[in-house]
Amino acid sequence: MARESLLIATLVELADNLVDNYDVIDVLTVLSDRCVETIDVDAAGVMLASPGGELQFVASSSESMRVLELFQIQADEGPCVDCYRSGEAIVNYDLTEHDDRWPLFTPRALAQGFRAVHSLPMRLRGRTIGALNLFRTHQGPLGVDDVAAAQGLADVATIAILQHQSSLDSRALNEQLSNALNSRIIIEQAKGMISQATNCDMDEAFGRLRAHARNHNEGLTGVATRIVEGKLATNEVDFPLPPKLTK
Numbered sequence: 001m002a003r004e005s006l007l008i009a010t011l012v013e014l015a016d017n018l019v020d021n022y023d024v025i026d027v028l029t030v031l032s033d034r035c036v037e038t039i040d041v042d043a044a045g046v047m048l049a050s051p052g053g054e055l056q057f058v059a060s061s062s063e064s065m066r067v068l069e070l071f072q073i074q075a076d077e078g079p080c081v082d083c084y085r086s087g088e089a090i091v092n093y094d095l096t097e098h099d100d101r102w103p104l105f106t107p108r109a110l111a112q113g114f115r116a117v118h119s120l121p122m123r124l125r126g127r128t129i130g131a132l133n134l135f136r137t138h139q140g141p142l143g144v145d146d147v148a149a150a151q152g153l154a155d156v157a158t159i160a161i162l163q164h165q166s167s168l169d170s171r172a173l174n175e176q177l178s179n180a181l182n183s184r185i186i187i188e189q190a191k192g193m194i195s196q197a198t199n200c201d202m203d204e205a206f207g208r209l210r211a212h213a214r215n216h217n218e219g220l221t222g223v224a225t226r227i228v229e230g231k232l233a234t235n236e237v238d239f240p241l242p243p244k245l246t247k
Contacts, residue, residue: 007149010034011156023219024048024161025183028059029210031132031157036061038153039146041118041134045069046157047080048122048130055084055130058184063202064112069133071108078105083119083131089151090119092141115139120151122158129158183221190224197234211240 035044045060060066072078118134194205226232
């Protein structure tokens with residue numbers, strides 16, 4: 001599929017997730033995956049701020065990205081942390097040439113095989129609610145079109161969160177964001193249970209969790225909760241369908 005077509009399909013998919021009681025993690029997982037598919041990056045992750053202002057990991061395109069995002073929070077340094085606090089984008093930061101800005105984060109990112117990072121604010125009308133991290137395993141600048149496409153996807157996801165219901169008051173919004181962060185914990189528990197029970201890695205476990213949610217028209221959090229509560233057996237979780245071959 002051409003990039004332009006995939007970008008359009010992504011916008012439709014994001015909009016399709018905006019139904020009553022939509023799952024924020026569903027939306028941001030789609031955002032992470034599609035950034036990797038449509039933009040010249042190898043991994044993507046999203047952090048959101050809690051009502052108290054602390055950054056929390058919400059979604060990523062891979063397990064290695066999740067680990068690195070969590071490290072940023074623990075170390076309180078890194079591109080996502082700086083981007084959220086300043087509200088300004090960090091683009092084309094070459095980790096192999098800079099080692100003083102993030103003395104703890106940079107060695108960890110290099111050890112994971114990443115060479116360049118980009119972080120884009122998730123912001124609407126002056127309010128920044130998080131940041132989108134994009135990592136590359138190779139050096140070289142990210143093109144202007146790629147940066148614009150990534151920021152556009154981040155903007156759409158931000159609007160999805162902040163304006164899903166025009167009548168949503170600030171208290172309800174804070175509760176929604178808190179629920180999203182709490183849902184992440186449940187999802188990680190379910191991933192671990194699937195991984196242990198079926199002897200697969202965490203990426204495959206998450207793929208099965210997503211596939212089951214989509215196949216049965218459920219939210220990720222709902223499926224994860226049923227697994228954790230023992231209402232859905234780990235060996236009953238669907239496998240993802242193989243990708244369709246294109247001519």
